[in-house]
Amino acid sequence: MESSSSHLNIASWNVNSVRTREEHLERFLAAQSPDVICLQELKGEDAVFPRSRFAAMGYEAQIWGQKSYNGVGLLSKTLLKDVERGLGDPELDSEARLISGRLSNIRIASVYVPQGSEIGCEKWDRKLRFLDALIQWCKRQLQSEEHLVLCGDFNIAPDDRDVWDVKRWANTVVTADEVRQRFQSLIDLGLYDARRADSGDAVEFSWWDYRHDSFNKNRGLRIDFTLASSGLRARQSGSGIAKEMRTLERPSDHAPIWVQFEA
DNA sequence: ATGGTTGCTTAGCAA
Numbered sequence: 001m002e003s004s005s006s007h008l009n010i011a012s013w014n015v016n017s018v019r020t021r022e023e024h025l026e027r028f029l030a031a032q033s034p035d036v037i038c039l040q041e042l043k044g045e046d047a048v049f050p051r052s053r054f055a056a057m058g059y060e061a062q063i064w065g066q067k068s069y070n071g072v073g074l075l076s077k078t079l080l081k082d083v084e085r086g087l088g089d090p091e092l093d094s095e096a097r098l099i100s101g102r103l104s105n106i107r108i109a110s111v112y113v114p115q116g117s118e119i120g121c122e123k124w125d126r127k128l129r130f131l132d133a134l135i136q137w138c139k140r141q142l143q144s145e146e147h148l149v150l151c152g153d154f155n156i157a158p159d160d161r162d163v164w165d166v167k168r169w170a171n172t173v174v175t176a177d178e179v180r181q182r183f184q185s186l187i188d189l190g191l192y193d194a195r196r197a198d199s200g201d202a203v204e205f206s207w208w209d210y211r212h213d214s215f216n217k218n219r220g221l222r223i224d225f226t227l228a229s230s231g232l233r234a235r236q237s238g239s240g241i242a243k244e245m246r247t248l249e250r251p252s253d254h255a256p257i258w259v260q261f262e263a
Numbered sequence: 264a265t266g267g268t269t270g271c272t273t274a275g276c277a278a
Binding site: 016017019020041044068069115117123155209210211212214250253 | 266269
């Protein structure tokens with residue numbers, strides 16, 4: 001869906017290396033013309049971010065890069081205000097996983113939640129602590145901002161409808177009670193799952209493993225979300241998962257997601 | 264079933 005001056009189109013995409021996905025991003029921006037796109041897994045320091053390429057398309061870049069791993073950013077047609085990096089916890093903020101800025105009266109955030117590796121390991125503990133801090137961060141935003149739109153790769157499949165094979169994915173780092181409860185805590189703050197609000201009981205995915213021909217078999221997960229504050233719900237006029245971006249040559253393992261609001 | 268695929272960085276880690 002094309003955005004226009006009367007609409008606000010916000011997209012999100014885990015690109016799995018922005019340098020490898022420059023052309024994919026360019027194609028998505030040309031096709032969708034989102035007002036803002038939240039990016040995750042830039043996988044590079046700020047200095048290697050292809051800023052001029054997106055500037056040529058009319059996008060400002062606010063990024064928090066990191067060598068090799070993680071890295072989040074925001075591309076926007078108009079400059080975002082009061083850009084913030086991190087959760088405010090020095091230990092968790094040693095990884096670049098959250099960046100946000102304000103557009104008009106909406107704080108827009110790009111988040112890359114830790115995947116968690118395996119239940120019980122150190123990374124799993126970090127994932128839970130990150131989510132706890134994210135819940136607190138959102139709570140603070142909802143007190144100080146009129147609206148909040150939190151987009152990104154949550155590495156959580158909150159519902160069985162978000163998993164291609166429920167049995168196979170039971171008790172994993174993306175389905176365990178510990179993460180599903182925390183996802184629900186975000187909802188309980190007054191956020192809603194923007195895509196699910198439109199898709200009903202549909203089973204659709206935003207990520208497919210590179211292995212096992214998973215995309216062609218449609219063996220995926222829905223782990224990328226736009227969580228919007230409830231005041232925006234009546235203004236939502238569309239949403240989707242741009243699955244076609246997963247069919248390109250050398251794709252990211254994630255597809256972009258998008259949601260549109262009436263201005 | 265501990266495989267398989269991709270990216271960053273250069274053999275191993277992370278997803």
